[in-house]
Amino acid sequence: MSDWDALNEFLRTDPRDIGCDLALDALHTYSEMAAAGANPEELFPGLAVHLKSCRACSGDHDALVRAIREFGGDERR
Numbered sequence: 001m002s003d004w005d006a007l008n009e010f011l012r013t014d015p016r017d018i019g020c021d022l023a024l025d026a027l028h029t030y031s032e033m034a035a036a037g038a039n040p041e042e043l044f045p046g047l048a049v050h051l052k053s054c055r056a057c058s059g060d061h062d063a064l065v066r067a068i069r070e071f072g073g074d075e076r077r
């Protein structure tokens, strides 16, 4: 039981998580890279961590990627 507590604590307090404010600052660039098929996780590891733990930001990210692909991307598939 205490092992689970420790794991949960660790997952909750990932030091790489940059938080919502910084995530929103970089989210547009991150989403454009994702929509272009690049690897934004390499450039923004803290943001990638945040998106895994924050539903609000990952929802924004998904919507942005979809909008970029639909209206602004250069997808040929």
Ligand SMILES: [Zn+2]
Pocket (backbone or CB within 6 Å): 019, 020, 023, 050, 054, 055, 056, 057, 058
């Ligand atoms: Zn967030």
